[in-house]
Amino acid sequence: xxxxPLVRNHETGAVFAYFDRRPxxxxxxxxxxxxxxxxLPRRRHMINLCADRYRFVVGFAAALLRQQLSLLPPxxxxxxxxxxxxxxxxxxxxxxxxxxxxxxxxVVFPALGDGATVSSVPVIRETQVAAxxxxxxxxxYPVPHQKTWRSLVTGARAEAERLSLRTGLALLGTVPxxxxxxxxxxxxxxMQNGLALHGCRPFFPADIRAELDVLPRPxxxxxxxxxxxxxxxxxxAVPPVDFLLCATAPLSPQLAARAEERFATxxxxxxxxxxxxxxxxxxxxxSPQWRTLADLTLRxxxxxxxxxxxxxxxxxxLADVIELRGPQTFLLHGRTADLxxxxxxxxxxxxxxxxxxxxxxxxxxxxxxPDEGDDAVTRLMAFAVAPGVSGDSIMQALRQRIDAAFLxxxxxxxxxxxxxSTGKLPRAALDFLRTGRARKAG
Numbered sequence: 418x419x420x421x422p423l424v425r426n427h428e429t430g431a432v433f434a435y436f437d438r439r440p441x442x443x444x445x446x447x448x449x450x451x452x453x454x455x456x457l458p459r460r461r462h463m464i465n466l467c468a469d470r471y472r473f474v475v476g477f478a479a480a481l482l483r484q485q486l487s488l489l490p491p492x493x494x495x496x497x498x499x500x501x502x503x504x505x506x507x508x509x510x511x512x513x514x515x516x517x518x519x520x521x522x523x524v525v526f527p528a529l530g531d532g533a534t535v536s537s538v539p540v541i542r543e544t545q546v547a548a549x550x551x552x553x554x555x556x557x558y559p560v561p562h563q564k565t566w567r568s569l570v571t572g573a574r575a576e577a578e579r580l581s582l583r584t585g586l587a588l589l590g591t592v593p594x595x596x597x598x599x600x601x602x603x604x605x606x607x608m609q610n611g612l613a614l615h616g617c618r619p620f621f622p623a624d625i626r627a628e629l630d631v632l633p634r635p636x637x638x639x640x641x642x643x644x645x646x647x648x649x650x651x652x653x654a655v656p657p658v659d660f661l662l663c664a665t666a667p668l669s670p671q672l673a674a675r676a677e678e679r680f681a682t683x684x685x686x687x688x689x690x691x692x693x694x695x696x697x698x699x700x701x702x703x704s705p706q707w708r709t710l711a712d713l714t715l716r717x718x719x720x721x722x723x724x725x726x727x728x729x730x731x732x733x734x735l736a737d738v739i740e741l742r743g744p745q746t747f748l749l750h751g752r753t754a755d756l757x758x759x760x761x762x763x764x765x766x767x768x769x770x771x772x773x774x775x776x777x778x779x780x781x782x783x784x785x786x787p788d789e790g791d792d793a794v795t796r797l798m799a800f801a802v803a804p805g806v807s808g809d810s811i812m813q814a815l816r817q818r819i820d821a822a823f824l825x826x827x828x829x830x831x832x833x834x835x836x837x838s839t840g841k842l843p844r845a846a847l848d849f850l851r852t853g854r855a856r857k858a859g
Contacts, residue, residue, distance in 0.1 A: 420540035421570050423450075423478055426584055426611030429536050434607075435587065436471040436529070436616040438631055446475070447535035454479035458522060462508035462549075464488045464501055465595065469513050471616030472526050473594045474604055476511045477548070481541050481566070487548040489595040491559055492837055543567035550597050552691045562691050565730065572694045572728035573605035575710040577612075579698050580685055584611030586660060587632050590639040591619060597691045598664045602639045622648045626655060635659040638680070642666045643781075643840035649675050650780070657681045663701075664689070665840050667749075667767050669775070673701035688749060693724045693733040697747070709745040717741060721753065738765070757786055757797065759822045772818040773799060778806035781834050783842055784825060799825030800850065802833055 424443060427433055433443040441449075453475055457463070463480045465487045467473040480487045488508060490497050502508055509522040541547070547566040551559035576582075590603030607614040615632060619625045625648060629638065637660030640648075645663055648655060649672070658680050663673075664687040676684045688707055689695035697707035709715065713727035715735075722739040725732035738750040751765030766784045773782035782801040801811055808828050815824055835846035 419543050421543050421566055423447075423481065423539045423541055423608070425538075425570075425574075425609045431611075432587075432613045434471050434474070434614045434616060435632065436469075440613075441471070442534075443538075444534035444536050445531075447538065448533050449475045449529050450478040450482065450539075451535050452529075452532055453527065454482045456527065457483055457485070457511075457524065458509055460485060460507050460509050460522075462486050462488050462505045464490065464498065464505075464508050464510045466490075466493055466498070466510055466512040466514065467526060468593070468618065469616050470590065470594050470603060470614060470618055472513045472529075474608070474614065475529075476526065477594075477604065481545070481547055482539055484545065486546055486563075489548055489550045489600065491551050491596060497559070541566045543570070548600070550595075550600065550691050560691075564694070568694065568728045568730050569601070569605050570609055572601055572710070573609040575712065575727055576601065576606055576687075576695055576698075577610040579708075579710050580660075580662070582606075582610060582612065582660065585613075585635060587613040587615060587634075587636045588639055588660075589615040589619070589625070589628055589632055589636065591625060591644045592639060592641060592665070593618060596665075597694060598687065598689065599639075601689075601695050602662060602664070602687065620644075622651050622653070626653060629656040629658065637661065641840040642668050642672065643836055645676055646672060646781075649679055655679050661685065662687060667751075667771065668701055669771060670701055670705075671775075677702060690733075690736065693729050693735065696724050696735070705748055706742060707747050707749060709747075714744045715739065715741060715747060716744070722747075755786075757823070759797070764820070764823055769797070769799075769819060769823055772815065773801060773811075775818070776803075776806075776811055776814040779803045779811065781836075783834060783847070784823075785847055796826040797823055798827055798829065800829045800831050800834060800847065802831055 427443045429444045430442050432440040433446045434441045457479060463485050465473055465476050467476055477487050488501055490501060509524060511524050513526040543566055545566045546563050547569055548564045549561045551561050588603060588607055592599035594600055594604050619628050636658055638658050639662045659682055661680050661682050661684040668686055673684050683700055686699050686701050687695050688697045697709045699707045710727055713724060713729055716723050720734055722735045723732045724735055736753050738753055740748040751767035755766040757764055769784040780802045784797055784799045786797060808830055835850055836842055
């Protein structure tokens with residue numbers, strides 16, 4: 418049994434993070450961790466709800482020192498937090514919000530003063546379960562998955578190697594740290610590879626530009642297709658970056674090329690899932706082919722495609738249709754659950770979404786397969802955000818792009834899609850939109 422450091426490749430006086438736009442050295446961060454760890458209650462589980470990334474990391478690290486498991490929900494909806502409190506009755510909430518959970522004991526993140534600094538980096542048992550993450554809930558209730566400290570550290574180091582990252586890079590993220598992608602790429606990646614993390618999580622394009630502007634170079638942006646499209650659709654110039662990473666949904670080569678031109682840097686994509694963590698990466702404009710992270714390989718059998726080795730401590734069955742080109746290279750054809758078969762013809766919802774969002778005037782859109790029993794004949798439905806564009810125009814454009822069997826019946830025109838903080842569309846939110854707020858267009 419080995420121990421692995423909490424932080425790696427940082428000098429004691431080096432900048433570990435930016436909090437409130439001010440640099441925080443590694444020794445100051447370790448002092449904050451020690452201060453918070455001493456104040457935490459004696460519990461087995463911490464529900465880390467901190468929205469500020471730096472406070473989240475201090476809480477996450479303090480829980481590790483106290484050998485507490487961090488519960489990281491995909492969102493902070495009260496019903497989900499209450500469900501976690503029911504499933505983990507000894508849990509308490511750590512929050513930097515004004516109010517916490519009404520049921521569980523709540524620790525409000527304390528003010529971070531100068532305090533004492535700590536120069537010695539703590540070590541954590543590699544077998545210690547560090548966190549329990551949950552699937553996004555896009556296909557049902559979020560499912561928990563335990564992650565050991567070894568699996569998280571190994572994955573973070575493999576990601577840096579795969580993306581050829583060097584120390585000193587400052588990373589701004591638009592994704593929450595509670596999400597698997599956010600935890601791996603905006604928290605563990607900097608912690609384990611000598612990079613600096615940014616505390617805030619900007620959402621609107623103007624805020625993202627403002628935070629990038631004040632972040633010293635070299636700097637990088639960790640984001641999603643939803644945030645990226647919103648940034649590029651505005652006429653304002655975007656600050657140049659030295660690294661650009663995207664994940665959580667398929668990214669079209671056209672959008673990737675626009676991003677590389679505007680940001681003046683290569684764009685990379687990460688493919689992964691909560692169950693396995695990050696699996697592979699690619700530079701989208703160069704090739705549709707993905708290459709797995711170091712020591713992680715894929716194999717196929719009658720059940721599907723399995724990922725194993727490296728940071729995947731147990732073989733994981735991936736929920737995607739994958740075409741292997743080798744043990745570490747593949748093409749991705751969409752989620753297994755997204756495959757649709759209508760009148761003997763097959764396609765994927767991701768393929769249909771791609772064509773819907775390629776129509777001029779469509780700002781956002783998604784196809785949905787109704788639940789079985791909704792209709793005697795299976796009919797896809799679609800939602801589109803397209804101000805000033807008629808439903809007939811969208812349908813006509815779709816007829817030029819997809820087989821008639823997959824045309825949406827109906828098409829709903831909506832003001833916005835209820836995407837969560839990582840750009841995903843929970844099914845329950847779409848059902849609510851369909852029944853209460855959408856205007857049928859075709």
